[in-house]
Every structure is written in C-alpha cells, then in structure tokens.
Amino acid sequence: xxxxxxxxxxxxxxxxxxxxxxxxxxxxxxxxxxxxxxxxxxxxxxxxxxxxxxxxxxxxxxxxxxxxxxxxxxxxxxxxxxxxxxxxxxxxxxxxxxxxxxxxxxxxxxxxxxxxxxxxxxxxxxxxxxxxxxxxxxxxxxxxxxxxxxxxxxxxxxxxxxxxxxxxxxxxxxxxxxxxxxxxxxxxxxxxxxxxxxxxxxxxxxxxxxxxxxxxxxxxxxxxxxxxxxxxxxxxxxxxxxxxxxxxxxxxxxxxxxxxxxxxxxxxxxxxxxxxxxxxxxxxxxxxxxxxxxxxxxxxxxxxxxxxxxxxxxxxxxxxxxxxxxxxxxxxxxxxxxxxxxxxxxxxxxxxxxxxxxxxxxxxxxxxxxxxxxxxxxxxxxxxxxxxxxxxxxxxxxx
Numbered sequence: 346x347x348x349x350x351x352x353x354x355x356x357x358x359x360x361x362x363x364x365x366x367x368x369x370x371x372x373x374x375x376x377x378x379x380x381x382x383x384x385x386x387x388x389x390x391x392x393x394x395x396x397x398x399x400x401x402x403x404x405x406x407x408x409x410x411x412x413x414x415x416x417x418x419x420x421x422x423x424x425x426x427x428x429x430x431x432x433x434x435x436x437x438x439x440x441x442x443x444x445x446x447x448x449x450x451x452x453x454x455x456x457x458x459x460x461x462x463x464x465x466x467x468x469x470x471x472x473x474x475x476x477x478x479x480x481x482x483x484x485x486x487x488x489x490x491x492x493x494x495x496x497x498x499x500x501x502x503x504x505x506x507x508x509x510x511x512x513x514x515x516x517x518x519x520x521x522x523x524x525x526x527x528x529x530x531x532x533x534x535x536x537x538x539x540x541x542x543x544x545x546x547x548x549x550x551x552x553x554x555x556x557x558x559x560x561x562x563x564x565x566x567x568x569x570x571x572x573x574x575x576x577x578x579x580x581x582x583x584x585x586x587x588x589x590x591x592x593x594x595x596x597x598x599x600x601x602x603x604x605x606x607x608x609x610x611x612x613x614x615x616x617x618x619x620x621x622x623x624x625x626x627x628x629x630x631x632x633x634x635x636x637x638x639x640x641x642x643x644x645x646x647x648x649x650x651x652x653x654x655x656x657x658x659x660x661x662x663x664x665x666x667x668x669x670x671x672x673x674x675x676x677x678x679x680x681x682x683x684x685x686x687x688x689x690x691x692x693x694x695x696x697x698x699x700x701x702x703x704x705x706x707x708x709x710x711x712x713x714x715x716x717x718x719x720x721x722x723x724x725x726x727x728x729x730x731x732x733x734x735x736x737x738x739x740x741x742x743x744x
Contacts, residue, residue, distance in 0.1 A: 346378055346379045346380075346441050346442075346739065346740070346743070347379055347380045347382070347438065347439070347440040347441050347442075348373070348378065348379075348380070348381050348382070348440055348441065348442050348443075348444060348739060349381075349382045349384070349435055349438055349440040349442070349443040349444065350366065350369070350370060350373075350381060350382070350383050350384065350444045350446060351384050351443075351444065351445045351446050351447060351450055352366040352367075352370065352383045352384055352385050352446065353384055353385060353386045353412055353416050353447065353450075354366055354386075354416060354446070354447055355367060355385055355386070355389060355391050356386070356389060356390060356391055356416060357390040357391050357392065358631060359391065360598070360631075362446065362447055362466055365446070365466075365527065366446055367391075368528055368530075368728040368731075368732075369446070369728070369731065369732055369735065370383060370399075370407075371398040371399075371728070372528075372728050372729055372731070372732030372733075373732050373735070373736060374398065374399070374402045374406055374407060376732070376736055378406065378736070379406075380406060380407075380408065381406060381407050381408070382408050382410055382438050382440065383407060383408070383409050383410065384410045384411075384412055384431075384434075385409055385410070385411055385412065386411075386412055386414065386415050386416040387411060387412055387413055387414055387415050388411075388415065389411065393409060410434065412426060412431075413426055413430065414426050418447075418477065418478075419470075419478055419482040419483075419485050419486045419489075420482070420485075421481075421485065423450075424485050424488075424489060427450050427451075427452050427489070428452050428453060428454070431450075431452050432452040432454055432455050432456075435452075435455060435459060436455070436456055436459065439459070440459060441460065441739070441742070441743050442459075442460045442461070442462055442739045442742050442743075443455070443459050443460070443461050443462070444461075444462045444464070444735070444739075445461065445462070445463045445464070445493065445497070446464045447464075447466075448463075448464070448465045448466050448467065448468070448490070448493075449463070449465075449486070449489040449490045449492075449493040449494075450489065450493060451463060451492060451493040451496045451497060452492075452496075453492045453496065455496065460498045460499075460742035460743070461496060461497050461498050461499075462497065462498065462499050462500075462501060462735075462738060462739070462742065463493050463494065463497035463499070463500050463501065464501045464503065464525075465494075465500060465501065465502050465503070465507055465511060465655075466503050466507065466655040466656065467503075467507055467510070467653070467654070467655030467656075468490075468507070468510045468511070468514055468515070469568065469653065469655075470483055470486050470487075471487075471490075471510075471514045471515075472510075472514075472568075472653055474566065474567055474568035474652065474653055476566040476567060476568065476605060477566070477603050477604075477605045477606070490515070491515075494511070494515055494517060498742060499521075499523060499738060499742065500517065500521055500522045500523070501522070501523045501524070501525050501735075501738070502522055502523070502524050502525075503524075503525065503526065503527050503655055503656050504524065504526065504527075504655060504656050504676055504677045504679070504680065505524055505677075505679060505680045506654075506655070506675070506676055506677070506679040506680070507524075507655050507656075508522050508524050509679075523738065525731060525734045525735060525738075526656075526677065526725065526726055526731065527656045527658070527677075527726060527731060528726055528727045528728030528729070528730065528731040528732075529658060529661050529662065529665065529723065529726045529727070529728075530634075530662070530665075530728075531665070535635055535638060539635060540635075540638065540639055540642070543635055543636060543639045544639045544642075544643055547636065547639060547640070548643075551592075551594070551627055551629070552592075553592065553594070553643070554590075555643045556643065556644070556645050557588075557590065557591050557592065557645060558591060558592040558593065558594050558627075558643075558644055558645060559578065559587075559591070559592070559593050559594070559644060559645055559646060559647075559648050560594050560596070560640055560641060560644035560645075560646075560647050560648070560663075561574060561593070561594065561595050561596065561597075561647070561648055561649060561659075562596045562597065562637065562640070562641075562647075562649075562659050562662075562663075563596075563597050563649060563651070563659050564597050564598065564602075564606065565595075565597055565599075565602065565606045565609045565610050565613065566605070566606060566609065567609060567652075568651060568652045568653045568654075569650075569651050569652075570650040570651055570652050570673075570692050570693075571595065571609075571613050571650075572612075572613060572616055573650050573692065573693060573695065573698075574593075574595075574648060574649075574650050575593070575613065575616055575617060575620070575622070575626065576695055577648075577650070577695050577698045577699060577702075578593045578622070578625070578626070579620050579622060580695055580699060581699060581702060582622075582625065584699070586699060586702060586703055586706065587645075587702075587706070591625070591645070592625050592626070592627060593622075593625060593626045593627070594627045594629060594640060594644070595613075595626065595627065595628050595629065596629040596630075596632055596637075596640060597630075597631070598630065598631045599628065599630040599631070600630050600631070601631075610628070614628070637662075638666065641662070641663055641666045641668055642666055642668070644668065645669075646668065646669040646670060646671060646702075646705060647659070647660065647663035647668055647669070647670040647671070647672075648670075648671050648672070649670075649671075649672040649673065650672070650673055650689065650692045650698065651672075651673055651675050651676075651692070652673070652675065652692055653675055653676075654675040654676030654677075655676055656676045656677050657672075657675055657676030657677055657678060659672070660672035660678075661677075661723050661726065664719055664720060664723055665723065667711075667720075669687070669705055669710060669711050669716070670687055670719075671687055671688075671689060671698070671701050671702065671705065672687065672688065672689065673688070673689045673690075673692045674688050674689070674690060675692075677726075681719075681722055683718070685715045685718065685719065686701065686704055686705075686710055686713065686715045687701070687705075687710070687715060687716065687719060689701060
C-alpha cells in the first residue's frame with residue numbers, strides 16, 4: 346500500500362498539527378505498510394536524519410518530498426502550489442490513498458482514481474476567532490476548505506466538537522464524517538537527576554518556588570482568553586485567595602510568533618503593567634519537553650481558559666502528569682458530558698473560576714472522584730490507537 350501524507354506543517358520543535366504529523370507517521374512506519382511519501386515544506390528543518398523513527402525507515406518505507414513553498418497556514422503561494430503543481434506530484438506517485446492532514450489543501454482536479462482522506466482539526470477561521478488571517482487569506486481559506494471537503498472521499502474530525510462544526514458551518518452530512526481522536530504523548534521518563542537539575546536552573550532563573558506558581562502553556566491568540574486568565578490571577582491575589590508572592594507563568598511561542606500573536610502579547614503585557622503585576626507574571630518562550638515537564642510538575646496547578654479548541658491538548662498533558670488542572674469545556678471536553686469541579690463552564694466568569702480555584706486550594710481535589718474521572722477519560726487517547734484507525738481507514742478506501 347502506498348500512502349501520500351501532507352506533512353507541510355512539520356518543522357523543528359514541532360507543535361500542533363506538525364507534531365501530530367510526526368506522531369502519525371512514526372506509528373504508521375511501525376506497521377506492515379508498503380511505502381509512505383511524506384510531503385514537507387520548503388527547507389524543512391526537522392532533523393529526519395537523526396530521528397531514528399524516520400532514519401531507520403529511509404528509503405525502504407519512507408520517501409520525503411519537499412514542497413516549493415514554506416509553511417504558511419493560508420497563502421496564495423500555497424493555494425497555487427496545491428491547485429497547479431501538487432496534482433502532478435501525487436499522480437506520479439499514484440498512491441492508494443492521499444491523506445491531507447491540515448484541514449484543507451486537496452487539489453480540485455486531482456484524479457478521482459486516487460482516494461483522499463481529509464483530517465479536519467478545527468474550523469477556527471469560520472468561527473468568531475478569525476486569528477491571523479486578513480480578508481484575502483480568509484477568502485482563500487474558505488475556497489480551499491470548500492474544495493477539500495467536496496473532493497475528499499472520507500473526512501475525519503479529531504473530536505466530536507469538530508464534527509459538529511463541520512455539520513453546522515459547512516452543511517456536511519453526518520454520514521460523510523468519521524471521528525478519530527488524537528493521541529497524546531506519554532509522560533516522558535526523564536531521570537530524577539535531569540528533572541532536579543532543570544528545576545534548579547529554571548527556579549533560579551525565574552525566581553520560582555515549588556507549588557507557588559500557576560502554569561499556563563499555549564498560544565496567545567484571542568481564543569486563548571489570556572486576559573481573563575490574568576484578570577482571575579489579579580483578583581485571586583487581591584482577595585488573598587493566593588499569597589502575594591505567588592506567580593503566574595505564561596508559556597508559549599513568542600520569538601517566532603505571528604504578527605497578530607505578537608500584537609496580542611504586547612496588549613497582554615500592557616495589561617500586566619497596568620495591574621502592576623510585573624513581578625508576578627512571567628512570559629516564557631517555547632520550552633523543551635523536559636522543561637515543560639519540570640514547569641508542570643512543580644506548579645500549584647495548571648490553568649487554561651480557552652474559548653475554542655479543536656481538541657485541546659494542554660489540560661490533558663497536565664493531567665498526564667497527575668497535576669491538578671482547571672480548564673474550560675472546549676474541544677474534546679465537549680464529549681465529557683458530566684459536571685466536574687475542575688471544568689469551567691463559562692470562560693468569562695471570573696466568579697466561577699475563582700470559586701473553582703478556592704475549592705481546589707481548600708480541599709484535596711486530587712483525591713476526589715472528579716479528578717479520577719478525568720484521568721480515566723484521557724486513557725483512551727494514544728498515538729498508536731489513532732494510527733491504527735487511520736491505517737484501517739486507508740485499507741477501507743482500497744475496497
């Protein structure tokens with residue numbers, strides 16, 4: 346079986362869909378699969394040659410193809426490449442299945458003899474959170490999405506929420522959409538020596554004390570609702586719910602963030618100055634897996650107040666570390682249909698969020714049934730089971 350995978354989101358220090366593509370391809374290469382043709386962006390800087398998950402399979406089971414454009418979520422270069430040039434590349438490969446993994450990107454005139462699978466992670470630009478797109482880019486996005494969902498032989502949503510959006514926003518029939526949940530990384534088995542060494546460095550560099558800071562990891566787009574997070578933190582300090590010495594650590598991509606994200610960060614920093622929280626609020630750029638683990642392990646609790654997610658990995662990763670986590674009912678958590686002391690129903694209600702923080706700090710909620718239920722819920726998510734479902738889907742397209 347020959348499989349073409351659109352992996353143009355892959356880059357060094359991958360996150361989001363790029364990391365998703367890495368994990369999917371890693372798992373597929375472990376299977377009895379004939380050949381994978383992986384399309385990457387121009388000058389892709391991911392270290393395939395030194396990653397044994399890839400290097401050991403090249404060129405026997407894996408061929409990497411480089412696109413003629415850099416990774417851009419929406420651009421005219423990308424659209425023209427897909428509609429004019431990608432067709433020829435795919436048809437020369439003649440795969441049994443072409444898998445488009447970035448929610449759109451299928452060429453309109455691609456031969457119907459080639460079966461196509463489209464994974465849709467989210468439809469953020471069709472929601473009120475039109476992040477990072479100008480009017481022309483939004484037009485291109487809408488056009489490409491419409492082409493892709495009409496040409497796809499099978500559409501896969503990564504969560505029940507994304508499937509709902511596909512039906513509501515694009516008027517697609519339920520029967521055309523499968524749901525395959527994302528996997529999540531296992532808690533990495535770092536040595537105590539490494540964990541202690543990195544904590545010693547980070548605590549000294551940022552003035553952190555174990556269990557005396559709240560941790561947020563994610564982006565700075567408007568849908569992430571970071572201003573409310575800061576407002577909640579400010580009120581928690583003012584009302585003495587937490588001591589004045591406690592800190593809020595905001596961690597996410599900054600140095601290579603998009604223009605709109607940088608503008609949002611500037612506004613958030615202004616808010617921090619206005620509230621006189623410069624001592625308490627720390628902005629930290631992209632961190633390694635080891636540093637992320639250390640920040641998570643040593644925080645008081647993890648806090649995420651996002652308005653919208655396709656899946657929403659942040660809270661799940663914190664829970665994998667057995668860390669108390671307060672978060673909103675978005676993405677995959679729309680499928681969790683029970684009330685829970687850790688789940689925020691209204692991401693703009695500082696009253697509700699502060700009440701949950703007080704509950705967490707007054708009682709040992711980590712020993713509660715609510716916490717155990719969350720841990721049980723996330724056990725179903727694994728990269729291996731995700732790849733198994735895609736592998737079965739590929740084979741079904743051959744029948």
